[in-house]
Amino acid sequence: MPPAQDRLARFLVGLPDEIRNKIGKTKQTRGAQPYDRVVYQNRVNRNGLAVVPYAFRDRLHPDGFESGYVVMVRPEEYFSAPGRVRDDFDPTVVIGTDAFVYYDNRRNFNQFPPRAEWRARTRGGPGEMVLRLPATTATDQAAAADRVEGDPQGIRFFEYASTAELNATCIQLALLSWHTEGIDAHRTDAGTGVPAALLQEAERQGLWDTARLETLGVMHGGRTICPLCRQQIRATELMTRVEQAEGREVFDLTITEVNLFHMNDLKPGWYNHHRYSLGWGHHHCNAVARDRGLAPTVQWMAEVLRRNGYQVNDTDAAAALRQISRREGVEGVARAAFRR
16 A cells, blocks of 8 residues: 555645645644754654643543653652652653653752653653753853753644544645635646546545535635635635735745634644644734634634724624534534534
């Protein structure tokens, strides 16, 4: 059987290279901060080793993690005093085997120092600790220097998605790409319309329920739209770099005008990278909605408009969304919108 990447490539035939590459990159996690500041890997596949905070060890992915997971423990969660393990620490979590202690500030490092026998952890183990201590302005240069010990351990656990789910989302995003405005002018094959192989695979996996996609808000009238502003997405926007403010240009900026849009934000304890939860959205719309998800963002925008004297007319969809929100809370909106 050919590798998953080769199998997926068969269904992206005809799309411009820029869009094919963009779809492929959705399988990767968001960019992490520099290696010497965080414990996470940078721009790797979402099916990699998951780093699960100790407080979330009971909120694992319901289908498990393909590449396994490791528990990240804060010093105050493990120690009650220097060298003394807390009485209430979970005995099933074994430091050095399936867990490590993570130091990211000097206060915790000084209050709960690592045990003398602890070693910096390699990715996947062995090792008991990872250090990311920033430099300080202390006059003692040795004490002020940064300390970076241990490898980046894996991905943020809430960014995880299985190989099958990643391929399914890529197929769905490819179909949405074929329904952007002006896509036919940029196709790279001699065909017309959506390639038959892609459409057949989508129907086989149940990925092309257009009514559901319209209810979700990533399509309207058979065309792909930005979920927030609800404007039609143009094919060129998937390939054109975002315009930069004069005087603030970044030479190597690669952000395009339209990017992957999560209908509900990625946050600890929720696994929101899956089929019927993704679309294409404008870069600036993404920036507005990224930290809270679509439904809470739209509700917030309506409140802002009302406070500024604008009249906001409800649609049937907005009324239904508000009803779900009142009954089940913000997370209820997510459950109702992304239920499989």
